[in-house]
Amino acid sequence: MKFCNQCGAEVVGKIPAGDKRLRYVCISCEAIHYQNPKIVAGCIPEHEGKVLLCKRAIEPRYGYWTLPAGFMELEETSLEAALRETLEEANARVTVSELYTVFNLPNVSQVYMMYRSQLQDLDFSAGDESLEVKLFAEDEIPWDDIAFTTIKYTLKFYFKDQQNKQFRLHTGDIINQDDGSHGFRAGPEQDQEL
Numbered sequence: 001m002k003f004c005n006q007c008g009a010e011v012v013g014k015i016p017a018g019d020k021r022l023r024y025v026c027i028s029c030e031a032i033h034y035q036n037p038k039i040v041a042g043c044i045p046e047h048e049g050k051v052l053l054c055k056r057a058i059e060p061r062y063g064y065w066t067l068p069a070g071f072m073e074l075e076e077t078s079l080e081a082a083l084r085e086t087l088e089e090a091n092a093r094v095t096v097s098e099l100y101t102v103f104n105l106p107n108v109s110q111v112y113m114m115y116r117s118q119l120q121d122l123d124f125s126a127g128d129e130s131l132e133v134k135l136f137a138e139d140e141i142p143w144d145d146i147a148f149t150t151i152k153y154t155l156k157f158y159f160k161d162q163q164n165k166q167f168r169l170h171t172g173d174i175i176n177q178d179d180g181s182h183g184f185r186a187g188p189e190q191d192q193e194l
Helices: 078-090 149-164
Strands: 011-014 023-026 038-047 050-056 069-071 094-105 110-119 130-136 170-176 182-186
Touching: 038 078, 038 094, 038 149, 050 078, 069 078, 078 094, 078 110, 078 130, 094 149, 110 149, 149 170
Parallel strands: 038 110, 094 170
Antiparallel strands: 011 023, 038 050, 038 069, 050 130, 094 110, 170 182
């Protein structure tokens, strides 16, 4: 951020009085510009034990597979965002059953919220942001071609819960490791070994 959205003057990084974090502060009107994490919401569209994945037609991760998901818009709930993204990316209509995963990604200031859902019909197709959409059983998942770590963890928890015949909310943090890989730290109430 370089300029104030209130008066247009330059902003500088400093810690405002009574705060403990570096913020962008306007040098003229002294407006403090807070930056907050972005919410990504999506669905796990299910049908007879399979999940619907989308092959990305956009960057990042063009050509890789993901669950339908995207950034929340203003004046939208996380559920509304998940339903909209599923319709936009897969032309799929779903009935949501429950919030399934909430993952924090502090290194990119994002929070992922994924909902379990059931396909209302099999009339789905690739939307503008997808090259292809397809139902996958666990043994058919292209694990090496999954676009995002959040989606990989969501799918691993989903198929483990499916095998155990008991679905529950999974929470945790996806942390960058020194070697460039990602680690998972389960939420405080979770016992989540994969």
